[in-house]
Amino acid sequence: MNISFLETFYWLGTLKSVKETAARMRISQPVVSMRMAALQRALGTELYKTNGRKIELTATGIRVLRKCEAIVPLATELQEEVRKGDGDLSIVRVGATEVVGLSWLPALINHQKHHHPDISLSIKTGMAHGLVEALRRDEIDIAFVIGPIEDPTLSSEYLCDYTIKWLAAPAMVEGAMPTSVVDLARFPIIQSRQSSYRYQKILEYFRWHNVSLIEGLTPNHWVDVGFETMHCAHFASEGVGVTAVPVATVAGQLRLGRLVELPIKQEIPAWEVIALYRRHDNADTIAKVVHSARAAVARFAETADPAHFRPRD
Template structure:
């Protein structure tokens, strides 16, 4: 049985269109139709019901789909294991968030370059909400974000978490520590983008001590660079992972402040959709997990 024909079957089933599958596989619709007809003849069953508008799996097609997915997955893993990384070719669209950029993303890109030299990358930095949507729509192959992402065929690999610490500019005038949230609302609170997990966590902390959102000035941004600049310029206070601001902390531009309120740790996932015949997202997700673990170990033990 031809593996390429099975991959074609998977794409037609996923996209519900012979023409869309042909476009995805860079072939003709006639070639796709011929592959499916050959499969149906070899298997002795009808895999699809066809009409003018759509293509639907038959009950026999549903049964065959699960088996075909397993065969293609195993064949892909075998090809990847049998060769070295230089034989893996293609491209990957990665969506990630600022926190990962400031933590260990450069290490991931460097390792990708060394292990998979023939894989090209499109990288976008966005909010977790937008990356999750793009992953569900299929415009992103791998998301490294505050997850998990729920959707058909989407796999989530929990890769790291970061504790958040409160920071203020070194010269910002604040009451004596430890501080209460009521002390902090005297100045703006610089927060992640509206609707994000840490933004909601700050709102819950305020509500817990009876502070309404309109009684606090929360400045939201999807750019950590902007947040840090405002922090250093004494515009407000913020709570971020220490690794994000370590350079400014070491330079004495900002300082940790003790606050009797903490937002929960930020949990990050590598999320990717299973694509027939494409092992690249899963391979890079596994690499991200390795690098995140190494980064955590290095930051916990400190320099030798």
């Protein structure tokens, strides 16, 4: 029996959608239907019924899905064995957002090297949504991204929180320190690309406080630098505008006085970073990487201001 047919049924039974199964497997929808027809012929039974776009498993389909839940992880472990190099070295493909790269990612790499020498990390950085999609497409094995992420095919573990504060160059706010979101909206807002998590959260922040609905208080203008945290902080330190970033990642600039925190009463919710990985992947190997991540978070917390960075148990 073709293992790929069982894996396709596993995702179909889990996602309850031919379209989502096709996207997850990186195959076309007709191929999903073809595989399911072949699997049902081989088993001599009907595994599911369709009601419009809705998939409903039969009693037999539910039993087969339970078996697939055991078979698919074994197939994944076999793929993991194939990826191993000489000396039983496992290669784990890791995705990390910029905020992780600017804080505890180097410590994770060093901890992994010294405590789990049987694992080699292949690192990819990027924006959160791109890394989540890469994880779904099996292009990476684990992602450290801002959560929560709702996906029944993925598991997650919370690692840490980053406090987000509004910052500016001291000269920009001298004599006119903003204390509310209304005051803040009078300044140029330095922002990331529109597809980024950061952009969406800042936009939600202004909308939540109805700034865009008050005549004359729409943010002075958006300065879209097209980059992420460090670029936004750099532009702010040069007096281009104000920006909101994880404070722990720019502690050096704050100490040097190039940036100051703005006492805005309306706080931005903390960013919660999670370890995200596919269900049923090689549990032992993933657990080792998460262990190194928690150790790296703890080490970074030793020197970070607890008001700006908090590990999660």
